[in-house]
Amino acid sequence: MEEHTGACFLCGKQMTHGMKLKKVFSNVFTDWNQAKNPSGTHVCPACCFSILTTKERYGLRTFSNVAxxxxxxxxxxxEMREFLLRPPDPPFVVNLAVSQKKHIAFKGEVNYSRDIFTVMYEEMPVLIVLKKFKKLLTIVEHFLYGFTKTEITTGEYSQKRILDFGIDAWEAFEEQVKPYRGTPFLDVVMFVAQRIENEEELKCFMVSELKINLQEQQPYLSTPSTEAVTGKEGPAESTCGGKSNGSPKSAQSEQLALDLF
Known part of the structure; x- marks a missing residue:
């Protein structure tokens, strides 16, 4: 870092100290078009932090971040799931590192609303309408009880798991997910979705939210196929009959407000 008066090459903000470009960017850096001040010769301390902090658990390039x-x-x-459901006080930025190989920290969009905001999914800005996000996330997390994230994302399901889950039940869930398939909005949901573990919670959701008559369904597995497990993930938030299953008390009022698509 050295004394330098002028605008930052990357963000365009005025600075009194900065670092020369050649000390910040390697010869494999390809995001030159992101510069707000292309004629600049120095990078401000804040942008240097976002670019050069890459080691161990503190790498902004390697890990998802919220600020x-x-x-x-x-x-x-x-934890990111909780941030998306309850964003921090604005202004804030949310960046999701998918490949963990690209610079994303300085590409995030600043948000001033907690109800409608933009997250950077790798290098793709995705508009999040919080009410819609909560609804789809709840559907997906219950759907994950019987199917994998890959199946839900691609629409290519195991026929055996469909029979185990119940055809009518599968159709009811699939009808809610299908309109979002192939969109970055669903990608964000799948990135943070946590599979529910309780069969009674699934039944309750199917009856109360999807209005499925379970007495007319084929019995599905009391314990899910190990192939459907998507990782060691925490419980999802849900409600049934006004009671919350595994949800923090602070989140119950939000979950009670969920309605049908």
């Missing part, structure tokens, strides 16, 4: 004016978080997927 506002007071804090910087590097959450795992379970």
């Amino acid at each position: 506002n004016e007071e804090h910087l978080w590097l959450p795992n997927r379970v």
Whole structure:
């Protein structure tokens, strides 16, 4: 870092200290078109931090991150799920590192609303309408009880798992997910979705939210196929009959507000 008065090459903000370009970017850097001040010769301390902090658990390039004016978080997927359901105080930025090989920290869009905001899914900006996000996330997390994330994302399901789950039940879930298939919105949902573990919670959701008559369904597995497990993930939030299953008390009021698509 050295004294330099001028605008930052990357963000365009004025600075009194900075670092020369050749000390910040390697010869394999390809995001030159992201520069807000292409004629600049130096990078400000904040942008240097986002580019050069890459070691171990503190790599902004390697890990997903959330930031506002007071804090910087590097959450795992379970924690990121909570941030998306309850964003921090604005202004804030949310970046999801999918490949963990690309610079994304300085590409995030600043948000000023917690109800409608943009997250950077790798290098793709995705608009999140919170109410819609909560609904689809709840559907997907219950759907994951019997199917894998790959099946839900691609629409290519195991016929055996469909029979085990119940054809009518599968159709009811699939009808809700299908309109979003192939969209980055569903990609964001799948990135943070956590599979429910309780069969009674699934039954309750199917009856109360999807209005499925379970007495007319084929019995599905009391314990899910090991192939359908998508990882060691935490429980999802849900409600049944006004009671919350495994949800923090602070989230119950939000979950009670869920309605049908």
